[in-house]
Amino acid sequence: MIIVDGVEMRGVGIGDAAALADTLTRNRAYMAPFEPWRSEVFYTEAGQRARIEGLLAERDGGRLAPYVLVEAETGAAVGAINLGSISLGPFRSGGVGYWVDQAWTGKGLATAALEEVCRIARDELALHRVEAGTLVDNLASQRVLAKAGFEQFGLAPKYLHINGAWRDHRLFQRLLHDEAPL
Template sequence: MRPLPLPNGLELRLLRDDDAAPIASAYTRNRTHLTPWEPLRSETFFSAEWHESEIARQLESFESGRSLPLVIASGRQIVGRVNLSGIVRGAFQSASLGYWVDARYAGKGVGTAAVRATAEIGRDELGLHRIEAGTLVHNVRSQRVLLNADFEAIGLAPRYLRIAGEWQDHLMYQRILHD
């Protein structure tokens, strides 16, 4: 996959082996910004060593067709992630979407552009029919990203994920990629 341009001079590209230190730095820099929206993280999560092994796992999953791990980058600096995971083939042709954007770029259209581009990759390069995503009920900014990227709300998933140490309800969204 070739890198795709995003607003503010950023690019969306495939995760690489040498991204561990930039990703650890991005999570450390955005720790306060991301804490309300993510699972509880151990201190080791914020190290380059932890991300080295995680990147190896994610790239193996990509090679086997189970996921698409992407980064939002400004040169060598990572300023966000977008992932398609749990790719299911057969009659379903579906995946789950996850994403986050550096606090400095939040509210500037970067998340929407990255989610739109990822949906297009899912349709055009991966042949997916559908992508789903969930947001915490009170995460209005993330909901706006999904709606602006042509996702539609499809319901409430009670106690869907353990976020910030609590099982929390999520609003579920989907985007159908083929008519």
């Protein structure tokens, strides 16, 4: 599905390993302040293949919906978005994480992908809410969340180990509907 300016959002597959490795390598310094430490293998095609195999196993277990963002004409990866920690029953919730190639920032791509994942969460998975967290100083990601209808609901001290230290995060959620759980 094309979501913005010739960029397609689709389920990630093993065939995306090389394109993801290339994009992650090019964006390594740009993303470092927002990411956990990664081994050198992570930035290789083999490392991405292994990571994707893990993502697909989580998907097959119903716990994750992993997507890649690619330029429709070239097949180049320009980002990814995952809906994870999917919980059904009375909670009906999931958590979202995303990243976009530096060359694509400020073009509405992250917002469009986030809105599409929220649509899938509501219409296909019948989730009640989606949550996300950002570093307290990641104002760009907070703007993306606000544009996609997320509201801040808390602060989590020392929430994730990012760029070499435990970092505080602002927590956001978007309520998708008020129907009773299935």
